[in-house]
Amino acid sequence: MVVLPRFRPRLGSLPGALSVIRYPAHLDVDAVLRDGSTVHVRPVRAEDGAILGDFLRRLSEESRIMRFFGPVKEVGWVVNRFIQVDYRERHGLVALHGSPERVVGHGFYAAITPGRAEVALEVADEFQGRGLGTTLVGYLAQAAVENGITVFEAEVLPENHRMIQVFRDTGYPVRTTALSGVLGIEFPTALTEAARERFAQRDHLAAVAAMRRFFEPRSIAVVGASRRRGTIGGELLRNLLDSEFPGPVYPVSPHEVVQSVPAYTSVTSIPGPVDLAVIAVPATAVVQVVDECASKGVGAIVVISAGFAETGEEGRSRQAELLDACRRSGIRLVGPNCMGLLNTDPAHRMNATFAPQFPPQGRVGFMSQSGALGLALIDRARGLGLGLSTFVSVGNKADISGNDLLEYWQEDESTKLVLLYLESFGNPRRFSRIARRLTRRKPILAVKSGRSRAGFRATSSHTGALLAASDATVAALFRQSGVIRCETLGEMLNVARFLALQEAPAGRRVAILTNAGGLAILCADACDGLGLE
Template sequence: MTSRPPHPDDPAGNVGDRSATAPGGTPGGTATAAAARDPSVPAVPGDGTAAVPADDAPAASRRPGDLASLPALYPAPIPQDGLEAGRVLLRDGTAATLRPGRDSDRPLVAEFLRRVSDHSLMRRFFAGESREAAVESLLQVGSPEDRYTLLVLVGDPEHPRIVASGTYVREEREPDTAEVAFLVEDAYQGRGLGTLLLERLALIAARHGIRRFVAWTQPDNRRMLEVFRASGFAIERHHRDGYVVVSLDVQPSPESVERSEMRDRIATVASLRPLFRPRGVAVVGASRDPASIGYRILEALVMNRFAGPVYPVNPKADVVGSIPAYPSVLDIPGPVDLAVIAVPRDAVLDVVDQCGAKGVRGLVVITAGFAETGAEGRALQERLVAKVRGYGMRMVGPNCLGLINTAPDVRMNASFSPVFPPHGRVAMSSQSGALGLAILEYARDLGLGLSTFVSVGNKADVSGNDLIQYWEEDEDTDLILLYLESFGNPRRFARLARRVGRRKPILAVKAGRTAAGTKAAGSHTAALAASDTAVEALFRQAGVIRADTLEDMFDIAALLANQPLPAGPRVAVVTNAGGPGILATDALAAAGLEVPEPSPATREALRRFLPPAASLANPIDMIASATADHYRQTLRAVLADPGFDAALVIFIPVGLADVDGVAAAVREAVAEARQAGHQKPVAACFMSARGLRQPLAVGEERIPSYRFPESAARALAKAYEYARWRQRPLGRIPAHPDLDVAAARAVCRQARERGGGWLSAEEVTRVLAAFGLPVVPSRMARSEEEAVAAAEALGYPVAVKLASRTLVHKTEWDGVQLNLPDAGAVRAACRRIAERLEAAGRRHELDGFVVQPMVTGGTELVVGVSDDPLFGPLIAFGLGGIHVEVLKDVVFRITPLTDLDADEMIRSIRGYRLLEGYRGHPPADVDAIKDVLLRVSRLVEEIPEIAELDINPLKAFEPGRGCRILDARIKVEGGENGER
């Protein structure tokens, strides 16, 4: 709670706030734009080439320099809900609602001030002004360019109450500085609200060109001084006129980002703990009908020996299932942390009110009929969520199966699943309740132990992102499985998965890969499914292991949950039949793994005990007569061979083969290897009905057994792919020092204010040049004579191109005239373009002509960006010309790109060998291409008004000669939609 002390120009002492952006030569820019982005604007389809012209283009391609020597940017944390509005979590896990202040909030602000103590008001306003006068000072409503107030509200949404406010106001004398001030109701102090408001205001202010916050506080206001100190922002303190003046740079730093994520993680875990480890559970809607869902939930809790009290709630029954029942949650005598609600839809909101009054912390709403049913259901779900947040609760569902915690000290089946899976170290979330029933049964049959299982249903509150954070800290969970049909906040998912995946693998099946599947998923969940291209890019960057089917997911999970990760790609195949060995070899090679020969020492060891007909190559075919001892000795030898990183053991019973003996031999060989320190994964394939797909136990370790070798090969490949990702450095986002973000933003905002659309040729060049992108020297001409003058200034031969903000596909209008050797050719080219448009009745759409020097040589590339409605900017890279049009040799990633992302993009295209130099084709300047990708990524992150960007072609020359942009186009969203 700070504010500037009173002075003649400001008797109230409440100047307000305004926040700052990125330091280090980045005028008006901010590295936090990614967090501020609200990806809710539909992508705009389009293709083709666009004009890239202008007089102020760089005269030469810019050299990227050493990217590693540049300072790094640290993207700010991404809130689960919107930056400026949505759910927030207090330090103790209590939920609240954040939103901007409005003029209509004056009565609420007045009530808020009446509840605040005189001491707290004095901390905030210094001068001790009346509560009535303080209303206007506190509620700074206006454009976020100049002043902004955020409020935190709790309570019934129809009668909310404000418990905290934060404000910034831009300084008139220092436009890049804003004063910031906070006020928190006494009962809510010490619960993290001041820090939360500081973080959000800093992100919002930075987006509007503010670089620095200043706050005045009293020297003994230790709590507020601690808020600034613990924020992680770089701060300076000095004393002035008896007060402490705190100045902080709002640019995210490693420390501020780490502390913010830690606080968010602590709050999220605290908020979900009552769901997973409740002191008491109420089943609201517990019926005496054994066929009802309410009865089945009650029975599941009791029969699986939940370690706490269970309270049936039924206003029409005194006893349910031999347990005393209560007419309402309010009548339950003991504490209730979790309420499982299985009542008719129209009764749910009343039950939530009862739970709120009782002090329940978590809800599982089984009831369906909400957002998945249409507009009426969505409206009801919004009311439900508002009530849940108003009471500070968390909710799973609605329209869900429930949740399960198998921990021995909990044993909670708060679902209507008849299956209680064995305890294990795998956590799973399913977006489909019906599928969840099958998943639980399948996991039980496989012997795959689960720590927790959650059916998230409509994900109205608790989402997969919340669960990932909970499982990150859960000591009982080593592997996370996700069945997804849609994303709520994919950018946050990517951020969390990238962090959590370094410690615990995340394995996902994403439904809706095809257009038909996407449509089905959307209707099933009432949520917009994302494009599969974006999903694939997100998973690859975030290290999420993607399974194509549920069966694949469990195959991979069986390996990840039970075996160490492979240190390399080399797999030994041990078999008693040649055919399956060949199939395994083919599958391993197709998946990118290697099947090398055993070392000479290993071959010599195998020769001592295997029959002469056995093959000592790889696969090692011990032939059909192989005994259990042959398996034990062979597997022991390959696990000791340093030339192998993993082993795949295949067994086909022949005649009266000893299946149990072979299984025991495999166990013994693995046990011996572990004792010798050989930590290599082992997968088995017992192609028999007996013991099919049952794990082989080696103490607490299990060796997964697959029905077919291809399944085992795919699992090993996915495990190796994940191991490689985990060993990969995190990557950096270079902070280019030569960006003029303010100049580019001004161009795009002017375009947005006039209604958006494609930028003119001059505007495109100004935007690209502001971000240091290597635009080829160009001149804009309004007439034939101006075009000739431009050509003579640039030097022949030249290219003349159509310039138009509406006709973006220039080639359709003969709008690209190349290799023009003299003035006559230039005049003729301009005339052809104009006559072509005149004939089509579109001469008025001609803005002029772009004149460029002819650029020869180099490799044509394409770089593009489209704005996915959920994922935000999706950046594409590939070879240009026929390669992009016919061969579709393009890769995609989600911004912001790190240096490693950019490098991987370049190396991932099929035509990368051309960039290296292939059969006389000159190599390309890969470092310069990488620099272009990173600058484009930064451009679309910093300027959220950009809906589409195409650079085609980008010419890449030999190493050391850089790149040149020959053509580009940029589309800007109009009106408010530009503020994503």
């Protein structure tokens, strides 16, 4: 019998019968943790015995006691129990990290009576306190609901405060009962409104933490730094040095000295820690650099290089390989095919772009899916006296997107106004949810290109945008989200200048002051046409 890859056979209840278990591929996901890093979560497979056994043996003795109520030495019997899953009454998930991938977390439930199941978790010591436990509980609860299990039960040692807190942090209504030597825990698997809000808040904090990796690094490596001004690698390094970044900047180059700064042949040869790497090497060499960054413990990378999803099928495959390399190690990625980012805050001042000029400090956060347009707008904003807090060219948005930036700008006290140049939406529903929350406090101005068929075709070849949406759909999305849509880039800058110089109006009433009656009439007509009083 031929079995498709997402199906796994097992013996049925009748002798000789063969049933097919569907592998729940929708639970194979990349999850963002509280510190902004990522892990790969997927259902347990029958062949996971070796990596699960290695994981359990790596747990500290204290963690094994908390999990198994005793210092378990032989884990073989436990592993056998964990890999015997049918994805219905017995279900397990593993969280994977690193290259080669190793298990850093495991969650499991087993049905005990109809509609009820026992749930248990183990998290690697170095990953505890980072939100992995609540993530696993959330995905296990989702699987349980899909399989008709409505209640989770667990028994926990009273001194296992961390695990008790994990269950409470999910937002599910947890009920505890004192049993003989243990605490009994019980909660429904259905996602309550409180749990939904708690998971949304966790996602928000994770996005903010991820963006801080880019905007607040303590050290930066420029991979592909050049001795020649006028080249991308040369301008990136020079701009970082000229922007008076407060930490060390490490050029990575085959040359010993680059622009009077000692250089290193690889990221791994840099003597100190590296928080952010800006990569400007040929597309075919990027993944190798990312693997070096993973070995070095780099938390965030900006890939300037083009030659990815915007170039066709081969480029899309290369971009998928790049993202996979980042996911394995928890590295967050801006780009590829972008022009970098900058921060004007004196405490974290940096210019990791190849823009010819650094903008003045201000209160405007700006995201552009087109790097060239973004840099042109920065130059124009400078001429208008419009200062920026932060700027990001997101390029192909393989990982970090405008949604992550909106989450960050919501918390950033230096940002009072947000500008967006968009060519596509990766997750419109999430955009709407975040934008509605943000626009209650800070205005969002947006220009969305690709409105015509010709424009959409050009967008697809520019930044690899894949999601088409009618202009009416985009207009409705902006209207429901409270986003101010601008028809042109010039209009966006004019409105931004207006909002940056004064607070947004509290209502629709307008007073017209003029020394010419004709102008007053024209202004009154314009206000009436816009629904103003």
